Amino acid sequence: MKLQPDKSDVQTLTAHGPGWVAINNEKVEGSVVVGSRGERFAWNCTHFDQLGAEHFAQLASLGAELVIFGSGHRIRFPQPAWLQPLMAKRTGVETMDTPAACRTYNILAGEGRHVIAALLIESPAGN
Template sequence: MTTVPSAQMKLQPDKSDAQSLTAHGPGWVAINNEKVEGSVVVGSRGERFEWNCSSFDQIGPEHFAQLASLGAELIIFGSGNRIRFPQPVWLKPLMAQRTGVETMDTAAACRTYNILAGEGRHVIAALLVESPAAG
């Protein structure tokens, strides 16, 4: 029996210039190792601003209209400490421009954002960051 020499391949992590979500905990997330307390919108093309809501009950159609203005291919909605879905009517501006929306809890949204941003996709993470007692 003859053996075929195996090909060698060097595996290196992709280098991404997108800001990343480097940690999260009760009441905060870290963007490029900077701790941010409160809800925030983060984008793979440098978008970053406070999202004016501290509980799911405070979210309304104006929050998703604001996201529609960013022109991303995908919005990842981190719904807080647990998964909760936005009302379909809130998503109309995003659906009208064929922007995808995925809903998951905020911890999962952080992980998913990093993967997609690392692939070079124009993705926005809209993260509801609740206090530890909320949710």
């Protein structure tokens, strides 16, 4: 039996730290949406308090089977009303801190799932 090493052509989150993530080794400072089918764009928010229904409606328009919401350096849940557009499209939503969201996205994207990571990247304390 011939075995092949795992190789994925999807975007991966290769590192993270306070105030940044790396997508395919490119450092990104600022909130970002990354998808397993090549989706990638800045997500217009720098603090959890700036999020609203429009941010999650934007995610619903992407047609993914699952959205992973990285809520920053600690876990915070979006208001249920914000998730209505995703629920209407039967899109799953998981909330976790941003480092956990990065790890989970990589696993699911590597399995070939159509997954979106919406990552809230907050400035390090004091900046």
